[in-house]
Amino acid sequence: MNDHVIYTQSDAGLNQFFAKIYSLVGMGVGLSAFVSYLMLFPFRANLVSIIYNHPMVYYGAVIVELLLVFVASGAARKNTPAALPLFLVYSALNGFTLSFIIVAYAQTTVLQAFLSSSAVFFAMSFIGVRTKQDLSGMRKAMYAALIGIIVASLVNLFIGSGMMSYVISLISVLIFSGLIASDNQMIKQVYQSTNGQVGDGWAVAMALSLYLDFINLFISLLRIFGRND
Numbered sequence: 001m002n003d004h005v006i007y008t009q010s011d012a013g014l015n016q017f018f019a020k021i022y023s024l025v026g027m028g029v030g031l032s033a034f035v036s037y038l039m040l041f042p043f044r045a046n047l048v049s050i051i052y053n054h055p056m057v058y059y060g061a062v063i064v065e066l067l068l069v070f071v072a073s074g075a076a077r078k079n080t081p082a083a084l085p086l087f088l089v090y091s092a093l094n095g096f097t098l099s100f101i102i103v104a105y106a107q108t109t110v111l112q113a114f115l116s117s118s119a120v121f122f123a124m125s126f127i128g129v130r131t132k133q134d135l136s137g138m139r140k141a142m143y144a145a146l147i148g149i150i151v152a153s154l155v156n157l158f159i160g161s162g163m164m165s166y167v168i169s170l171i172s173v174l175i176f177s178g179l180i181a182s183d184n185q186m187i188k189q190v191y192q193s194t195n196g197q198v199g200d201g202w203a204v205a206m207a208l209s210l211y212l213d214f215i216n217l218f219i220s221l222l223r224i225f226g227r228n229d
Contacts, residue, residue: 013196014188017203018129021187024084024207028091029214035095036102047099058100065093073208079201087204087211094215101219105226113222120221121214124177128184139182142175149175166227172220180213 039047050057072086102110128135149172156164187206191198 014191017191017196017198018187020200020203021207021210024087024204025210025214028087028207028211031088031091032095032098032215035092036099039096039099040103047103051100051103058097061093061097065090065097068093069208069212073205076201076205076208079199083201083204087208090208091211098215098219101222105222105229109226109229110222113218113225116221116225117214117218120173120177120217121180124180125184125210128181129188131181131185135178135182135185138178139186142178142182145171145175146179162227165223169220169223173217173224176213176217176220180210180217183209183213 068086068090072083072090075086076083105113149168152164152168156168183206190202190206
C-alpha cells in the first residue's frame with residue numbers, strides 16, 4: 001500500500017478519493033458474493049455438512065470474523081500496509097458466513113434484497129455527500145440505537161420471537177441507512193479538513209465502514225423480504 005498518496009484539494013481530487021473508497025467497497029462486496037456463491041453452489045454439500053455435522057466451524061468463523069474486523073480497522077487507521085489484505089481476508093470470510101444465512105432464503109428473495117440494498121445504499125450516499133446539514137449528531141444516535149439493537153437481538157436468541165426479529169430488522173434498516181449517509185459525509189469532511197492530504201489507510205478504513213453498512217443493510221432487508229421463506 002502506498003502510504004504517501006495525496007489527493008489535491010479540488011472537486012476532482014475529492015471525486016478521486018471517493019472513487020478509491022468505492023472501488024474498495026466494490027472489491028469487498030464482490031469477494032464476499034463470490035465466496036458465498038462457491039459455498040451455495042459448487043460446495044453446497046460442504047455447507048450442508050457443516051450445518052448438520054460441524055456447526056462449530058461456522059461459529060468459529062464468526063468469532064474470527066469479529067476479531068478480524070477490529071484488527072483490519074486498527075491497521076487501516078494506522079495506515080499500515082496490512083490494512084488492505086486484512087480487509088480482503090475479512091470480506092472473503094464474511095462471504096463464507098453469509099452463505100449460512102443466504103441458504104435459508106429463496107434466490108428471488110436474495111436478489112430482491114441485494115437490489116434494494118444497492119438502491120438504498122447509493123441513495124443515502126448521495127444524500128450524505130450533498131446535504132449541508134451536519135449529520136454527526138445523527139451518527140451518534142445511530143450508534144446508540146445500534147447498541148440497543150444488538151442487545152435486543154441477543155435477547156431474542158432466547159425468546160425466539162418472529163415479530164421481535166421483524167421489528168429489529170426494520171429498525172436496523174433505518175440505522176444502517178443513516179450510517180451510510182453519515183459515513184459519506186465524514187469522508188467529505190475528512191478530505192476537506194486535511195486539504196486533500198489523506199492516505200490510503202483512511203480510504204481502507206472508510207471502505208470497511210461502508211462495506212459493513214451495506215452488508216448489514218442487506219441482511220436486514222433479506223430478513224424482511226424473506227420473512228415467509
